[in-house]
Amino acid sequence: MIRGKAWKFGDDISTDLITAGRYYHLRSNMNELVKHIFEDADINFAKEVLKREQVYIVVGGRNFGKGSSREHAARLIKMVSPAVLAKSFARIFYRNCFNLGLPALIVDTDKIEHGDELEIDLAKGRVRNLTKNYELNFSPIPESLQKILQEGGIIEYIKKYRDIKF
Amino acid sequence: MGLTLCERILSDKLNREVKAGEIVVSPVDMTIVQDGTGPLTFDVIKEIMGKEYVFDPKKALLVIDHTGPSPRVELSNFQLALRNFSKNTGALLRDVGEGISHILLAEDYVKPGDVVVGADSHTSTSGGLGAFATGMGSTDIAIAMILGKIWFRVPETLKFNLKGKFQKGVYSKDIILHIIGTIGEEGGNYKAMEYGGEGLKELSMDARFTVTSMAQEAGAKLGIFPSDENTKKHLEENGRGKDWKPLKADDDANYEKVYEINLDELEPLISIPHNPGNVKKVKEVEKENIKVNQVFIGTCTNGRLEDLRIAAKILKGNRVHKDTRTLIYPASRKIYHQALKEGLIDTFIEAGAVVGIPGCGACPGIHQGILGDNEVCVATQNRNFKGRLGNPNSYIYLSSPATAASCAIAGKIVDPREYV
Numbered sequence: 001m002i003r004g005k006a007w008k009f010g011d012d013i014s015t016d017l018i019t020a021g022r023y024y025h026l027r028s029n030m031n032e033l034v035k036h037i038f039e040d041a042d043i044n045f046a047k048e049v050l051k052r053e054q055v056y057i058v059v060g061g062r063n064f065g066k067g068s069s070r071e072h073a074a075r076l077i078k079m080v081s082p083a084v085l086a087k088s089f090a091r092i093f094y095r096n097c098f099n100l101g102l103p104a105l106i107v108d109t110d111k112i113e114h115g116d117e118l119e120i121d122l123a124k125g126r127v128r129n130l131t132k133n134y135e136l137n138f139s140p141i142p143e144s145l146q147k148i149l150q151e152g153g154i155i156e157y158i159k160k161y162r163d164i165k166f
Numbered sequence: 167m168g169l170t171l172c173e174r175i176l177s178d179k180l181n182r183e184v185k186a187g188e189i190v191v192s193p194v195d196m197t198i199v200q201d202g203t204g205p206l207t208f209d210v211i212k213e214i215m216g217k218e219y220v221f222d223p224k225k226a227l228l229v230i231d232h233t234g235p236s237p238r239v240e241l242s243n244f245q246l247a248l249r250n251f252s253k254n255t256g257a258l259l260r261d262v263g264e265g266i267s268h269i270l271l272a273e274d275y276v277k278p279g280d281v282v283v284g285a286d287s288h289t290s291t292s293g294g295l296g297a298f299a300t301g302m303g304s305t306d307i308a309i310a311m312i313l314g315k316i317w318f319r320v321p322e323t324l325k326f327n328l329k330g331k332f333q334k335g336v337y338s339k340d341i342i343l344h345i346i347g348t349i350g351e352e353g354g355n356y357k358a359m360e361y362g363g364e365g366l367k368e369l370s371m372d373a374r375f376t377v378t379s380m381a382q383e384a385g386a387k388l389g390i391f392p393s394d395e396n397t398k399k400h401l402e403e404n405g406r407g408k409d410w411k412p413l414k415a416d417d418d419a420n421y422e423k424v425y426e427i428n429l430d431e432l433e434p435l436i437s438i439p440h441n442p443g444n445v446k447k448v449k450e451v452e453k454e455n456i457k458v459n460q461v462f463i464g465t466c467t468n469g470r471l472e473d474l475r476i477a478a479k480i481l482k483g484n485r486v487h488k489d490t491r492t493l494i495y496p497a498s499r500k501i502y503h504q505a506l507k508e509g510l511i512d513t514f515i516e517a518g519a520v521v522g523i524p525g526c527g528a529c530p531g532i533h534q535g536i537l538g539d540n541e542v543c544v545a546t547q548n549r550n551f552k553g554r555l556g557n558p559n560s561y562i563y564l565s566s567p568a569t570a571a572s573c574a575i576a577g578k579i580v581d582p583r584e585y586v
């Protein structure tokens with residue numbers, strides 16, 4: 001069970017908004033790079049989340065993670081959020097999340113407000129909004145991605161099987 | 167039911183018929199990383215294999231295109247990581263100034279029917295050659311480089327049938343902007359965008375690469391053209407005539423949706439800040455009298471020879487506006503060299519433009535053209551996301567090279583039909 005407070009972003013959050021090109025030189029230093037996560041989308045996010053006083057869950061709108069293939073975007077979110085929720089995800093970002101063992105869940109996030117307390121049950125495919133007291137079902141995770149997630153990401157999967165078997 | 171181009175390519179690779187929706191594990195013909203995504207790919211390879219490793223060094227290409235020549239020490243070290251990996255594994259390296267990975271792939275490596283994966287979202291560019299080419303994250307590419315294969319979901323396909331002829335001032339960039347404006351930035355999500363119809367012959371290979379490069383801006387997995395006489399000519403011109411084979415979809419292939427695009431009716435288009443999907447007619451935007459501080463011609467979308475020829479034709483005998491710095495980055499050394507021989511570079515310099523190093527130029531927002539506060543840039547690149555040219559307080563408009571060159575002369579956003 002994953003629990004945390006929703007940090008709400010809008011539609012069309014690009015990987016440039018998650019980690020801006022101008023911090024490219026920090027890609028080899030993720031602990032520094034994470035200080036600039038979402039900087040151009042919401043300047044307060046990094047400051048608040050990195051206090052580590054409270055678990056936050058990143059919640060987006062449509063086409064979350066669109067744009068570049070930079071996997072750093074998904075890796076940075078994994079450093080600060082146990083899952084990412086959106087109405088829809090861009091393709092490369094979606095796959096990157098599961099490869100890293102970060103659940104990316106497709107759910108109608110219009111119903112979630114900033115600051116709502118959420119509880120996610122991956123096995124049951126449900127998000128509970130504890131603040132507003134209702135449940136949302138997320139779209140089923142494709143089987144191939146489930147297998148990757150079960151192993152904790154594709155790196156662990158490959159270490160174990162030395163092959164792709166699905 | 168017949169096969170789409172994607173289904174055909176993957177079926178040929180796997181020696182069995184595959185259909186959209188299936189999960190397949192396919193061998194790959196080429197894997198690529200660039201200086202921004204390579205170091206992380208190598209870290210993952212080392213984590214899994216305990217050392218630097220590739221399954222076949224001739225099928226792994228490392229390109230220093232985003233940050234070359236390096237403006238700062240951290241980036242110099244990323245570049246070193248690529249050079250060292252190449253030394254240690256034998257993987258192919260293309261160093262600073264040789265060109266953008268997607269252009270080099272098209273010039274020297276990719277054949278019709280190939281499966282290509284790259285740690286760069288515009289890997290789809292090679293689809294212009296009739297290849298199944300798509301971008302992924304560094305970890306997926308690490309796995310492809312280790313195993314020589316990777317998993318895909320065979321995509322459903324949207325078919326775009328072209329007919330008619332380009333009218334004055336209209337180019338292939340306008341086709342793809344039209345498509346993104348029509349289907350939206352998510353319209354192609356998880357899907358393939360396949361091109362067909364009698365209008366195909368109107369599109370040179372350079373023009374096709376512009377269209378396939380921007381598949382990602384419609385959310386698609388890839389863009390793909392059949393392999394025909396134009397493809398053959400491109401391969402011959404690059405000394406690879408023997409790599410050609412014809413390739414097309416079956417007439418009775420199953421498409422999720424079919425769109426008709428009449429080139430006769432297409433007009434010059436432009437994407438306004440901050441999303442590629444905000445597509446308008448240039449003649450409408452012209453009315454707003456928007457001053458342009460920077461024009462940027464280049465990138466994997468529009469830095470090819472045909473693009474430079476189009477820009478040169480407009481700039482010839484003209485001066486760029488005194489308030490509009492005009493940056494032109496040929497997409498590869500080969501293109502630069504040919505442009506030099508044809509006198510295009512002379513034309514640019516005489517017009518007052520800056521001609522830069524072959525590579526990504528300003529596009530990744532790291533150097534070579536970062537915008538100042540509130541500045542406006544008309545760029546031939548593929549993304550106008552907030553901050554893309556290094557400054558979140560600036561504005562990027564996406565257009566064809568013809569529109570960009572016209573804006574350079576006028577110093578404001580103008581319809582190129584007044585200038586071509």
Ligand code: SF4
Nearest residue numbers: 288465466526529530
């Ligand atoms: S030119 Fe731009 S879009 Fe193309 S590979 Fe380089 S940075 Fe990416």
